Amino acid sequence: MRVLVQSKPFDYGAECAGFGQGGRDVGAVVTFLGVVRDDSGSLARMEIEHYPGMTEKAIAAIADEAKTRWQLADVLVIHRHGTLEPGEAIMMVATAARHRVAAFEAAEFLMDYLKSRAPFWKKEIGPEGTGWVAARDEDETALSRWRPERG
Template sequence: MPVRVQAEPFDFGAEAAAFAAGATSAGAVVTFLGVVRDDSGSLSRMEIEHYPGMTERALASIAAEATDRWHLLDALVIHRHGSLLPGEAIMMVATAARHRAEAFAAADFLMDYLKSRAPFWKKEFGADGAAWVAAKDSDEDALSRW
């Protein structure tokens, strides 16, 4: 269950291929890539902050919960921090399970957690200045189904 929090970009294709290659007894591998979205059309960059150590422990804990709950064979979580540009990869989740329903559900759970509870703080910089990204009710609603 690798969990990585890093500033450096990652190669989604290579990460997905390596993950799938290691999942030899899985019947399903699900991958998801999150990218920095420019909703306003004027986003110049996003800064993501976190507390080293605490963040990795929190992500490892939720990955372990997903693994136990959906009987995953493996899981991978990568999340970036630092300065990111629109369109850049911000995070990746991969899950491997014997059946697709478990792999999809676990990936969905992990993504909902990362969006609403993971200890990251995001600040957007654009033409109108800078602003912290506020939590959305829709993200909380998504997490409540678990």
């Protein structure tokens, strides 16, 4: 398992190339690449802040949960911080499992967590100024499907 929080770009193809290889019990590898999106059409850049140490620890804990919950052979999470422009890779998730359903579900779980709970703060900068990216209801809804119902 690897969790990387870094400012420098990463090579998605190179990261994918060797991931999940070599394990005789791996039957599925799922990868996802997140890219900075310009919803408004006027995003100049995004600035992503985090607390070093705390962020890695939080992501590693959720990756450990995914690894146990879906019996994954391997997990990779890379998330960038600093200044990024529209179209740049912001994060990647990779999961390897015995079966495809486990690999897909675990990857979705990790992506939902990263979108709504990982300790990053994102500021969008455009011609009209700057603004912090707020939590979205649909991200909370996506994450809630992974938590057991209480009642």
